[in-house]
Amino acid sequence: MSNKPIDRVAQATPAGVARKVKGLSDRAIAWIFVGPTIFLLLAINIFPLIWTINLSFTNFRANRPNRDVEYVGLRNYERILNDSDIWLSMQATAHFLIWTIVLQVILGFALAWLINRKFKGNDLWTTVIVLPMMLSPAVVGNFWTFLYQPQIGLFNYVISFFTGADPSSFEMLGSVDLAPWSIVIVDTWMWTPFVMLICLAGLRSIPDYIYEAAEVDRASKWRQFWTITIPMVLPFLMLAVLFRGIENFKMFDLVVQLTGGGPGSITELASINLKREAFEKWRTGYSSAFAIILFVTVFGLASIYVKALNKVKER
Amino acid sequence: MKAQKLAAATLLAGGAFTAAPAMADDLTLCWAAWDPANALVELSKEFEAQSGHTMSFEFIPWPNFADRMLNELNSGGQLCDLLIGDSQWIGGGAENGHYVKLNDFFDSESISMDDFAPATVYAYSTWPKGTPNYYALPAMGDANGWFYRKDWFARDDIRAAYKEATGKELGEPQSQSELMEIAKFFQGREIDGNTVYGAAIFTERGSEGITMGATGALYTHGFKYENTPGKYDMEGAVNSPGAIAGLEYYKELYDCCTPPGYTNSYMGESLDAFKSGQAAMAMNWFAFFPGLYADPDTGGDKIDFFVNPPETQAGSTLGGQGISVVSYSESQDAALEYIKWFADPEVQAKWWSLGGYSAHNSVLNDPGFVDSQPFAGDFLEAMKDVQDFWQEPTYAELLLAMQKRLHDYIVADQGTAEEALNKLIEDWTEVFEDEGKL
Numbered sequence: 001m002s003n004k005p006i007d008r009v010a011q012a013t014p015a016g017v018a019r020k021v022k023g024l025s026d027r028a029i030a031w032i033f034v035g036p037t038i039f040l041l042l043a044i045n046i047f048p049l050i051w052t053i054n055l056s057f058t059n060f061r062a063n064r065p066n067r068d069v070e071y072v073g074l075r076n077y078e079r080i081l082n083d084s085d086i087w088l089s090m091q092a093t094a095h096f097l098i099w100t101i102v103l104q105v106i107l108g109f110a111l112a113w114l115i116n117r118k119f120k121g122n123d124l125w126t127t128v129i130v131l132p133m134m135l136s137p138a139v140v141g142n143f144w145t146f147l148y149q150p151q152i153g154l155f156n157y158v159i160s161f162f163t164g165a166d167p168s169s170f171e172m173l174g175s176v177d178l179a180p181w182s183i184v185i186v187d188t189w190m191w192t193p194f195v196m197l198i199c200l201a202g203l204r205s206i207p208d209y210i211y212e213a214a215e216v217d218r219a220s221k222w223r224q225f226w227t228i229t230i231p232m233v234l235p236f237l238m239l240a241v242l243f244r245g246i247e248n249f250k251m252f253d254l255v256v257q258l259t260g261g262g263p264g265s266i267t268e269l270a271s272i273n274l275k276r277e278a279f280e281k282w283r284t285g286y287s288s289a290f291a292i293i294l295f296v297t298v299f300g301l302a303s304i305y306v307k308a309l310n311k312v313k314e315r
Numbered sequence: 316m317k318a319q320k321l322a323a324a325t326l327l328a329g330g331a332f333t334a335a336p337a338m339a340d341d342l343t344l345c346w347a348a349w350d351p352a353n354a355l356v357e358l359s360k361e362f363e364a365q366s367g368h369t370m371s372f373e374f375i376p377w378p379n380f381a382d383r384m385l386n387e388l389n390s391g392g393q394l395c396d397l398l399i400g401d402s403q404w405i406g407g408g409a410e411n412g413h414y415v416k417l418n419d420f421f422d423s424e425s426i427s428m429d430d431f432a433p434a435t436v437y438a439y440s441t442w443p444k445g446t447p448n449y450y451a452l453p454a455m456g457d458a459n460g461w462f463y464r465k466d467w468f469a470r471d472d473i474r475a476a477y478k479e480a481t482g483k484e485l486g487e488p489q490s491q492s493e494l495m496e497i498a499k500f501f502q503g504r505e506i507d508g509n510t511v512y513g514a515a516i517f518t519e520r521g522s523e524g525i526t527m528g529a530t531g532a533l534y535t536h537g538f539k540y541e542n543t544p545g546k547y548d549m550e551g552a553v554n555s556p557g558a559i560a561g562l563e564y565y566k567e568l569y570d571c572c573t574p575p576g577y578t579n580s581y582m583g584e585s586l587d588a589f590k591s592g593q594a595a596m597a598m599n600w601f602a603f604f605p606g607l608y609a610d611p612d613t614g615g616d617k618i619d620f621f622v623n624p625p626e627t628q629a630g631s632t633l634g635g636q637g638i639s640v641v642s643y644s645e646s647q648d649a650a651l652e653y654i655k656w657f658a659d660p661e662v663q664a665k666w667w668s669l670g671g672y673s674a675h676n677s678v679l680n681d682p683g684f685v686d687s688q689p690f691a692g693d694f695l696e697a698m699k700d701v702q703d704f705w706q707e708p709t710y711a712e713l714l715l716a717m718q719k720r721l722h723d724y725i726v727a728d729q730g731t732a733e734e735a736l737n738k739l740i741e742d743w744t745e746v747f748e749d750e751g752k753l
Contacts (some may be wrong), residue, residue, distance in 0.1 A: 059749070062389060063385070063389040063407070063411065063711075064411065064708070065389075065411075066411065066412070085719075149576055150575040150576040151574070151575055151576060168575040168576075171575065171576050171578060173576070173578065173579070174576055174577075174578030174579070174726065176727050176728060176729075259579070260520050260521040260579060261520065261521075262520040262578065262579055262722055262726065262727065263520070263578050263579075263722065263726040263727040264520075264719070264722045264723035264724075264726060264727025264728075264729055265719060265722075265723060265727070266727055276715060279382070279386070280382065280711055280715055281711060281712040281715055282389075282711065282712070283712070
């Protein structure tokens, strides 16, 4: 008798069950295994999505369950696309998204480049650098609120030390000009280590012999950087941009903690606006339409980006 | 015979609402987490001893109170048997069936709404407004008032400096303009080696802060929600010249006279600014005044209180809440028993003595009431001229729109006061159109 695991399982299977299973085709058994997962996917992802699409064509309000629900056609979509406040929140999101990605890619790559060099305490510094991304966004938001406090905040004192300006003469979170940058700074502080780790993986995946061959060909360090390092790390960088882009498009917690969308609506990102519409104003139909628009936007952009990423990988 | 049947039916119907303590229940009372809530815990021990029921409390911090409780009600949750909800929720509570209508119960228990201050009954209990349909018992009278550093105002050097600067005697402001003048005088002044600031006002964006603060200035300048009550005709009322002047005034007060970084501040920040010795004056709800007066550092002889000063007319922003029985509760009888106990004049007197603001006439009209606390007279005066925000079922949408328009103009410096109020009318019109009221 074979002692393979499959045989042991067959032996241990009760006769009744074995008889029933014996009559099933491979396809049927496959469905039995996959079925629960598909059911969960349908229940948790697909059904809510279809339901949201359905709601987006109605005037339904979740806080008025007794009110008649009317189908309003494309009115919710029309309203959203003509709402200047929605466009302002999309602009705020774009500002946040673009600048956080640019800064995180530059700083993350630079840090990875430095950490990739062999030096004493390399591991310790790697651990220290990745600490911010291990913290809760709520905690980060709270303590940066204190750091930005104009009277007692360390951030203002550091800036004043270098510029000579009075620390309480500027408000990072309260100023219309500075608030959008204050959230960019905090997100960059928190998530640059993530980009660094991905870049580090890319840098460490480049075989040494390629650089050795370049050295033999007397390629300068600058040329090695542009013709070996950058092309080989690029897929990793693009992956980091994809992850951070998707994450920051739906950024909510950190910004709510820092500015609550203010001053005014200057830092009211699309996700904050959506939450207010859905769970504070209770315009469920309208917010469902907004959610669908955001979903299509992210899905569309991500699909284009993934195609570009695949092309880069194929090169 | 007919009369006997009617009497029997009436007795039976009355009996249905008579709170008989047949079984001991565990009641949960939901409210905001603040000083008066602690007083209510203390007060409720008497109810527990009398009724045999036990009381649990769910107190939510103010910034999350509306979100948390409205979600609870909208989902038909059974967390709360009793809810001390904001006055603006009464419309939604009544129309959406969240609150039990209390008329029959009041009749059967001889609880008369005439025993409570009319402004509080109107604001906290009735829906539609002003009709004798009661969904709450006035529980906690409140309004937005002011307090100031009495010790600074009494100092000879400061008084002399103020007289030199303005030609007037320094004292409690008698108008909004004078309040600004005093705030400007204190802004950036060195007192005992510390830089102090004029006024700590409400500027919070997320929940209701900036609206509750700015309406104090708006009402006193002539702002109204409608030209004709119940008609939703807002043009010329919301954006009247007086309303525009009131909004410009509040922005100027924010620009000239608040502590640095005061861009998103509400009750807690106002208390902090005052207690840390930074602010000469501060606005806040009367509910906090007992605690402020008891503060060892800035209370006692160092503090005094004043009602929101008038400009073209008197007006204070209404706070406060009524206590309602949640219709989803499985312990409604015990909850009604609590309401009956709470309405008792003796309990109301004790409620005031513990730091709660009773709205019962027996407390308010007591000859000793005005002298019972240094802020009691101001409270009475404020309650004469209170105005409340919309109490419509869609109040949350209406409030969020005002929060946005006011914060955009006052803090973020976007546009003019007139533009902000015009946009507010557009927002509110859209909400009322959606509701079929326009």
